Amino acid sequence: MVACIKSAGLIAAFLVMFFPFLTVAEDVDFSVIPAEVHIDNLLPGEAAEFELTIHNKDEIAHNFTITTFPPPEKERREGRAQFPDDNWISFSCPRIEIAANSQANVMATTAIPQEQKWAGRRWETWLGVSAESSDLLSVKLYVRLLVSTSGMRFNAGLVAGIAVAIVLLGYGGYHYFRHRAKHN
């Protein structure tokens, strides 16, 4: 009898309330425009801005948060490397409340440090938009951000070409003036 009571007590001790919420599920319905952004020819030291539009299609207001997420290699577009530093991307409002059946714009800025090593690169990162919720299941929507940089990279061929052109033109000019001087 004592053993039975002990067993019952042990079982009772192992019981908990898990996910006890019995409220009606509130599925947050929202969308993000655009789904993909390309920034091309961004020079190191410069910044580019674009807008994300978040549309809250729900009947109540929600808080939305925007964060960056480094995509796994196999999910990135072909030829794209991981974005070096997510701190180069900033948002006008990383957290924004949007009223029911309304939309809001969030300005995203991508700024590349002014270092020659960041020229001529092709990167990808994702911008994640999610609605704050205490539900078991939540949704996050990613915007693909594809950034290509350009810049004055050292072009050995071009520099050599310029040097040869200077020598040839100088040589030609010298002979031309000498020839004209002789005739005079």
Place this chain on the structure above:
Amino acid sequence: MKVVITSILIAIILALAVSLPALAQQNSTITITMTGLSEISISLDKTQWPLGTIASSTEYETSPPIEWCTLTVQGNCNVNTFIVGDDAKWVSDPAAYKWTLSSDGTNGEHIYALWFRISGDTARGYVPITKIQSEFWPYTGGSASSLAPGDTRQFGLRLLAPTYFFSGRQMQTQMTISAVAA
């Protein structure tokens, strides 16, 4: 001497006049392209799973097991979807007590496991949900393609309680299903 200097100066000016436009071409205008007006959106028709009182080392499944929740692709672009889980935290004091989400589907003391299973996905069956974002649909090795606008996928969840945990504590966790343009 005067002729030499004049010649070199003219040569430099001519060479720069030709080369500067070539150099300038590398500093072209920044272009920002927003692919059409692509809109990304997915929805879930259930977001809560009230389990009530549970026992240690016991498995629980949603009802119906694999058609419990429907994911619908809205918007106007094809998407790839992912899932990620998190530790279950004590509602009264999240910093004081938690159940760690298993990384391989096995349970332990204060360690619980979660799986999902998509209806019709006989190749994978139940797939562990971990704290590292993993493929929901499509998945590596499968023949399935990304989900198009209007497509739906039904799925269910399974939970394996820890082998031991502190009783009488209300626990809560969150899973995130995410989507990106395919």
